[in-house]
Amino acid sequence: MTDSSGLAGTRPADDLDEARLTDWMAANVPGFAGPIGYVRFAGGQSNPTYRIATPDRDYVLRRKPFGPLLPSAHAVEREHRLIAALYPTGFPVPEPLGLCEDAGVIGAPFYIMELVGGRTIWDGGMPGMAPAQRTAYYEAMIDTLAALHTIDPAAVGLHDYGKPGNYFERQVALWTRQYRASQTDDLAHVERLIEWLPRTVPAQDRVSIVHGDYRIDNLVFAPEGLAVAAVLDWELSTIGDPLADFSYFLMGWVTEPEGRSGVLGRTGPDTGIPPIEAVVARYCAATGRDGLPGLDWYFAYNLFRLTGIVQGIKQRVRTGNASSAEAAATAERVPALARAAWQFAERTGA
Secondary structure, eight states, X not given: OEETTTTTTEEEOOOSOHHHHHHHHHHHSXXXXXXXXXXXXXXXXXXXXXXXXXXXXXXXXXXOOSSOOOTTTTOHHHHHHHHHHHGGGTOSOXXXXXXXXXXXXXXXXXXXXXXXXXXXXXXXXXXXXXXXXHHHHHXXXXXXXXXXHTSOXXXXXXXXXXXXXXXXXXXHHHHHHHHHHHOOXXXXXXXXXXXXXXXXXXXXXXXXXXXXXXXXXGEEEOSSXXXXXXXXXXXXXXXXXXXXXXXXXXXXXXXXXXXXXXXXXXXXXXXXXXXXXXXXXXXXXXHTOSOOOOSHHHHHHHHHHHHHHHHHHXXXXXXXXXXXXXXXXXXXXXXXXXXXXXXXXXXXXX
16 A cells, blocks of 8 residues: 555656746646646556645646557546546545646646545555455445446536447447557457457446546545545546446456456455455445346456557557556556457357
8 A cells, every 4th residue: 555645656757847837837726836846656557647746735747648649548638627527526536726738838738636645555455454444445445436327427517528329339449449559469369359349239228427447546545534535547537338337346356366456266254355246236236226237248348448458558668658667567468368358258158
């Protein structure tokens, strides 16, 4: 775990123009007063994120990666719109404080938000915690996701935040295009998925705000108590099928423990991590569902989508535009992810 109110989980950085950023914040962020210093948060492969320190308070800056990007990728403008819509509802997101769409200021569009103090938990196994603590944290995660899925998008001005129609149908097409745009190798499992997924898309019966990357290390937990203080990293958010978020969250229960979300084999009363059946039951009760359909198709889809995301990282490694030092190691996961996705497809009878 790290304490986001300190400097744990950060590393020195020198890639922002401090003078230009200071001038922009002075003109656009209420109450801002320099000078500034900054460090970059470690972890993640998407939009580089920084802690901006001033004498009075600290802020968070998220920017697009520098250089050429795939169409629609790294849309910090959408992130800012989303948290600006959710913040007044009381849903746990940081307060948005300013959006800069002019790449000339620091080299890429960015936005500023408040720094939410609390704890970031990187490992779903929650080492060192008592079973009751783990249970409470997991229940908080489930309840927060259910709360997101019960917000009416139109009521918060997000009626046009996503396209109409079947969400999974659109997403399969999107991630197929994203994969093709950054493809570096010919992988048989990917080709099978690209042919099979569109033919087998399940029906959609609900529409909600979808986070797109809801997992433990994208949450900040309150410094006291066991509540979620903030949900972070809304880069992939849209309007769509809430089962996309929930099934992605459930991937942790079918993933070997790897120091991140995976908790396969670690659930039950001895650890306090609820089994997948209990997670499904709690989510369904909070969202008014009688139950869920078979999950293997959704697991295959989520791993296919992750294959597309990691393929994009692999392509950025090759062009020298990767956003973290860990990108090269992450990029090597593409064949294994595709193989795992196809294994879930086979479990549905593919």
